[in-house]
Amino acid sequence: MSAALQHRSNGQHPAGERPRNRFWSQRVDRRKHCVVVRAEGELDAAALPEFRAMLEQAVTTRCHAVVLDLRATKFLSIRVAATIGAITQRAAHDGPAVRIVAGRREIERVLAITGVRAVCCDFPTMRAALDT
Numbered sequence: 001m002s003a004a005l006q007h008r009s010n011g012q013h014p015a016g017e018r019p020r021n022r023f024w025s026q027r028v029d030r031r032k033h034c035v036v037v038r039a040e041g042e043l044d045a046a047a048l049p050e051f052r053a054m055l056e057q058a059v060t061t062r063c064h065a066v067v068l069d070l071r072a073t074k075f076l077s078i079r080v081a082a083t084i085g086a087i088t089q090r091a092a093h094d095g096p097a098v099r100i101v102a103g104r105r106e107i108e109r110v111l112a113i114t115g116v117r118a119v120c121c122d123f124p125t126m127r128a129a130l131d132t
Contacts, residue, residue: 023054032130033064035096040072043080052083059091059098066096067129071103081114088120097121099129 022040035058043051058066068084070076088098098120102108111117123129 035061035063036067038069042075044077055087059095063096066098068100070107076107076110081110081116085116099123101129
């Protein structure tokens, strides 16, 4: 059973149009003790403060792992990727493991270029990230 921890939406949008950036944080199944942070849209400088706050909140919860779901992310800036790397390194010392499911080659490339792949595990699917 999943229980929502938080739901946030960022960006101005006309009625009937989808928001540019959306973030969710969700606690997953008590047996797995995971929190999933899902980002949809563009993770750029405008989205960074809200995204950082969401990820920071997730890594400070009492959980076994934080799964960062970037499968619906269309753009990932180098600054946001560097922030993911910094939070991941900090969490490695005193928090949960951060697992990333990217899904898109463009996103994987930014994670590789910024060195994030060197500090966190890559998972091909959400199931693999949750079951580890």
